[in-house]
Amino acid sequence: KMLRSAAPLLLRAAPRFPAHFSASLRFFPLHRRCSRGSVDGKREIARRNSNRSIASSSVGMASNNSPDAAPPTHSSTVTLSSGETIQISGAPTLSPSEFRNAIDSALFKQWLKNMQGSSGILTKEQMSLKQVHIQGVDMFGRGVGFLKFKADVFDNETGKKVPGIVFSRGQSVAVLIILESGGEDYVVLTEQVRVPVGRLILELPAGMLDDDGNDIVGTAIREVEEETGISLHVADMVNLTAFLDPSTGCRIFPSPGGCDEEISLFLYRGHVKQETITALHGKEMGLRDHGELIKVHVAPYRTLWHMTVDAKALAAIALYEMAQREGLLASSSG
Structure with a gap:
């Protein structure tokens, strides 16, 4: 916009x-x-490209589609503009604060906004979002730099799941x-x-x-x-x-x-x-x-x-x- x-x-x-x-x-x-005023060295690096060496904390990327993966230990919900409630889960390797930071982050909120925007895949009701599983978080200082998550999105006509693994930056x-x-x-x-x-x-x-x-x-x-x-x-x-x-x-x-x-x-x-x-x-x-x-x-x-x-x-x-x-x-x- x-x-x-x-x-x-x-x-x-x-x-x-x-x-x-x-x-x-x-x-x-x-x-x-x-x-840049109060922005310190780590914040400078936080804006930079993904492979730069930064002071970050990386957490596990265990996926819930693996037969050996432990069940998620974090859970929350989010309500879409349509009024539908979506379940959000987190990998057991995430701490409670990391899980909360992930779903409160600008990255995750922007992704949800894109999904529901004028050209978003949920707008014309051809697709449905059922749940999201947060797999990993990279913290850049106090903020979320990168997210990895899996979104369960289904084609409403065929009932088939579409690819939904997301690296968010x-x-x-x-x-x-x-x-x-x-x-x-x-x-x-x-x-x-x-x-x-x-x-x-x-x-x-x-x-x-x-x-x-x-x-x-x-x-x-x-x-x-x-x-x-x-x-x-x-x-x-x-x-x-x-x-x-x-x-x-x-x-x-x-x-x-x-x-x-x-x-x-x-x-x-x-x-x-x-x-x-x-x-x-x-x-x-x-x-x-x-x-x-x-x-x-x-x-x-x-x-x-x-x-x-x-x-x-x-x-x-x-x-x-x-x-x-x-x-x-x-x-x-x-």
Whole structure:
């Protein structure tokens, strides 16, 4: 809803693309910590991508569909907008506070909201939600970072259960930074260790939103600063996903078969001297005392589509190219 209301504004007010990138961009040294009032280091990491090393507490992922699994020891109910009451259970490995944190979390509430929204699968009464089993929780400081649960959803016509295992991590942002120098367009990438896939990945600067999910553009700007040392301005940011049809929610879902993550993709374009490109490439960033090891890469934009496996980058390329073709982007020449 927020992005739908912001989309006309973004289309009416084309971003300013400064003649000299350095006029609107500052670099920060490696040891600098982003100042965010009362938000401490752990909260900083809480917004970051799933594989970053953080101070978290992980609890068991025992599923109740295993013949050897112990019966759930936690139980609660939630009432849907239809008035139907749904049973919520928790794995025995969860503590009472973890179970309560899970069902009270913004992640779980947003998932229920999506299920019952205008395009939700429960809205047209073709599907029914019978129960939810909370299997695991990852706490980021005092808040819930990730959830894993199993939802028993049935097709009302056939009576068959549909796949319902959910890894919940909520909203994220990523930024496509294109820098023109000497007649060549370059893109700024980060190289990070990605434990879930067991390899280093070249990807766009990105990160997770806080629980309230209200400051999407601000989060995008902060992530760029933390991961690359580049400071951008709100007026220069273009929300590429705002160009999508409003019926889509103006976000992309990279893995909807198992994860609820929804991503807003932004664009920044600017002009720099070649010395800036050289200074950026190979720069080491990240909160290293928290195990966050990031190396900045700068590559020609024309080669990006076949040098990265990052779905965020590939989706951003597609949206950027189509927006250019449709004349939705202002010229970056002046």
